[in-house]
Amino acid sequence: TVVVGGGQAGLSVGHHLQRLGVPFVVLDAETRTGDVWRRRWDSLRLFTPAAYSALDGMPFPAPPHHFPSKDEFADYLEAYAAQFALPVRHGWRVDRLSAAGDGFLVESRGRRIEARNVVVAMANYQRPRVPGFAADLAPDVVQLHSRDYRRPDQLPADGVVLVVGAGNSGAEIALELAA
Numbered sequence: 001t002v003v004v005g006g007g008q009a010g011l012s013v014g015h016h017l018q019r020l021g022v023p024f025v026v027l028d029a030e031t032r033t034g035d036v037w038r039r040r041w042d043s044l045r046l047f048t049p050a051a052y053s054a055l056d057g058m059p060f061p062a063p064p065h066h067f068p069s070k071d072e073f074a075d076y077l078e079a080y081a082a083q084f085a086l087p088v089r090h091g092w093r094v095d096r097l098s099a100a101g102d103g104f105l106v107e108s109r110g111r112r113i114e115a116r117n118v119v120v121a122m123a124n125y126q127r128p129r130v131p132g133f134a135a136d137l138a139p140d141v142v143q144l145h146s147r148d149y150r151r152p153d154q155l156p157a158d159g160v161v162l163v164v165g166a167g168n169s170g171a172e173i174a175l176e177l178a179a
Contacts, residue, residue, distance in 0.1 A: 033090070
């Protein structure tokens with residue numbers, strides 16, 4: 001079994017496959033487990049307290065009502081993979097997944113793995129969705145996707161800011177900028 005994605009979903013699936021004795025590998029595009037979280041904006045905290053942020057088999061190492069930072073969560077994911085000796089292969093960005101006989105063929109930069117089962121356990125956060133009209137805005141309008149946002153000083157000191165999107169990321173960034 002190939003698990004595509006080494007974040008919380010992929011690691012959790014890996015843990016359960018391991019408990020069931022199913023041979024598997026977790027493919028992760030990143031250099032290090034948790035790096036997707038490490039690259040997000042500096043002030044990011046999870047939206048759930050530590051008591052509800054753990055994966056099966058390993059409590060989150062913080063008081064129950066603590067809201068973990070992005071880096072604390074990234075370190076937790078890395079420790080989780082190490083604790084259970086999960087077979088995570090870093091640097092495997094899956095380019096193609098196709099049917100092959102009774103199973104699947106997973107391809108990454110010329111490398112290939114044949115598998116009977118594939119679990120896609122990745123998010124689409126890494127692929128920004130920007131409306132088409134954004135390209136038509138004046139060049140002096142600063143546009144920054146949440147994927148690239150780190151801190152308020154990336155934006156001009158003067159002027160009005162419009163945050164488009166009221167999901168968790170948009171709301172959190174808007175609160176930070178409003179301060």
